[in-house]
Every structure is written in C-alpha cells, then in structure tokens.
Amino acid sequence: MVKLTWYGHAAWKIDFNDTVVVIDPFLRDNPKSPIKPDGIGKVDFVIVTHGHFDHLGDAFEIVKAGNSKLVAIYENVAQAEKEKIDESKIVGMNIGNQVNFGKIKIGFVQAVHSANSAGVVITGDGVTIYHAGDTGLFGDMKIIGEMYRPKVSLLPIGGFFTMGPKEAAMAARMIGSEIAIPMHYGTWPPIDSDPREFQAELKDEIKVPILKPGESFIV
Numbered sequence: 001m002v003k004l005t006w007y008g009h010a011a012w013k014i015d016f017n018d019t020v021v022v023i024d025p026f027l028r029d030n031p032k033s034p035i036k037p038d039g040i041g042k043v044d045f046v047i048v049t050h051g052h053f054d055h056l057g058d059a060f061e062i063v064k065a066g067n068s069k070l071v072a073i074y075e076n077v078a079q080a081e082k083e084k085i086d087e088s089k090i091v092g093m094n095i096g097n098q099v100n101f102g103k104i105k106i107g108f109v110q111a112v113h114s115a116n117s118a119g120v121v122i123t124g125d126g127v128t129i130y131h132a133g134d135t136g137l138f139g140d141m142k143i144i145g146e147m148y149r150p151k152v153s154l155l156p157i158g159g160f161f162t163m164g165p166k167e168a169a170m171a172a173r174m175i176g177s178e179i180a181i182p183m184h185y186g187t188w189p190p191i192d193s194d195p196r197e198f199q200a201e202l203k204d205e206i207k208v209p210i211l212k213p214g215e216s217f218i219v
C-alpha cells in the first residue's frame with residue numbers, strides 16, 4: 001500500500017511501507033496547505049523539482065529539523081550548502097537514471113520550464129509515481145511512460161506557468177498511467193483552473209481522482 005497526500009499546489013507526501021518522501025514542500029506560505037512544516041511528521045527524503053519559491057518551499061527547514069536527505073538537481077542544492085545543511089544530508093543529482101536509495105529509487109526526468117526544472121520518478125513497494133513538477137507539454141512524456149511505466153502521474157493543470165487541463169490530458173494519454181491526479185492549480189488567480197475540465201477531457205480513459213488539500217489517495 002502506498003499513500004499519496006496532497007497539500008495543495010505541487011506539495012505531496014508519499015508514504016511507502018518503510019519510507020516517507022515529501023516532494024516540493026511549499027507549506028508555510030501556501031494558502032491552500034492545511035499544515036505547516038512542523039506538521040509534516042517523519043520524512044526520509046525531501047525532493048525538490050526546481051528552485052522556484054513555491055516548490056523549494058520549506059525544504060531546508062524540514063531537512064534541518066530531522067534526519068531526512070534533500071534530493072534535487074545539482075545546481076539547486078548549492079543554496080542548501082549556504083544554509084549550512086550538513087553535506088551528508090544533501091544529494092545533488094541530474095536528469096539521467098533512477099538511483100537506488102535502498103528501499104526506493106529516485107530519478108529526475110525532463111521538464112519544460114525554468115529554474116533548472118525537472119520531473120521526478122519514484123519507485124517503491126512495486127509502485128512507480130511520476131511527479132511532473134512544473135512543465136509544459138512535451139513529446140518525450142511518451143518516453144517517460146514507456147521507460148518507467150508509472151502507475152500514478154501527478155500533473156500540473158493550472159496553466160499560465162504550466163500545462164492547462166487540455167495539455168495535461170494529452171500528457172496523461174502519452175504517459176499512459178492508470179491514474180492521473182491534477183495539481184498546481186487553485187493556489188492563486190492566474191492558475192485557478194477547474195480540475196473537472198481535466199477529468200472531463202480524459203472521460204473514462206484514465207482514472208482522475210480530484211483531491212482537496214490534505215486528502216489522500218491510496219494505491
């Protein structure tokens with residue numbers, strides 16, 4: 001059993017059987033998040049898809065407060081070093097392959113955005129999850145789907161800075177996940193899109209759970 005909990009925007013907590021992963025923990029200043037950083041609980045890995053404030057969020061605070069490791073694109077960990085986070089807690093990677101971290105694998109993949117952006121593919125307990133980060137639509141999403149076969153895709157649908165519902169639906173088809181969950185919408189007026197449009201675009205092709213911030217989906 002793998003539990004995915006959405007905290008609004010692109011912030012997720014993924015509970016594998018023995019490992020807890022947090023992605024893009026924008027919590028304290030996130031108007032939609034029901035929790036603050038001190039409410040996140042035990043975390044093993046904090047993954048940041050890129051350096052924009054609404055994705056880097058409270059990553060450093062969470063890593064400093066516990067025993068978790070920060071995993072991010074190489075350039076995006078430089079600031080962590082300036083924050084005097086112990087080097088043993090920092091893993092700077094790049095787009096390439098999935099790396100074995102013991103009970104889970106983590107790999108960064110392409111994203112079409114700015115600020116050294118990437119998506120991330122995580123595998124644990126036989127379940128692969130693709131968090132697309134901030135991205136526009138691009139054709140190699142099909143390759144991500146073919147290579148990693150993610151069961152769940154977490155896709156931005158807000159538009160303006162990322163894909164909108166129509167583009168995200170095309171992405172979901174290319175990736176081919178059984179489940180596609182919308183994210184990165186409703187936080188501020190420019191990205192106030194309707195997740196039901198994304199759901200309607202896919203109709204019965206792919207399961208589209210619509211979560212409220214703080215709600216979980218179990219795979």
